[in-house]
Amino acid sequence: MKKVELVEAVAAKAGITKADATRAIDATFETITGALKAGDKVPVAGFGTFATSKRAARQGRNPQTGAVVEIAARTAVTFKAGSALKDAVN
Helix, strand or coil, X not given: CCHHHHHHHHXXXXXXXXXXXXXXXXXXXXXXXXXXXXXXCEEECCCEEEEEEEECCEEEECCCCCCEEEECCEEEEEEXXXXXXXXXXX
C-alpha cells in the first residue's frame, strides 16, 4: 500500500477530506520519528511498539572483492507487532 492509498483509505473510514487525512498521517509519522530520535519507545496499543536499538561498529566484507570494510555504528529502528495485529494478520 502506497501513502496515497493509505490517505484515501483513512479519509474514507474517518469521513474526512483527503487533505485532513494527509495532515493527520504526516503528523503521526513526524511524532513517532521525533520520539524515536529522542530515544523513546512508542507503544501503540493493539498495534505494536516502535523502538530503537544500538548497532555496534563491525567489520564486513565486500562480496565482489572480498576486501574488509568497516561498517560504522548506527541506531536501528525496530518494530514489534502487538498480539492484536498478529491475530488480525493470521
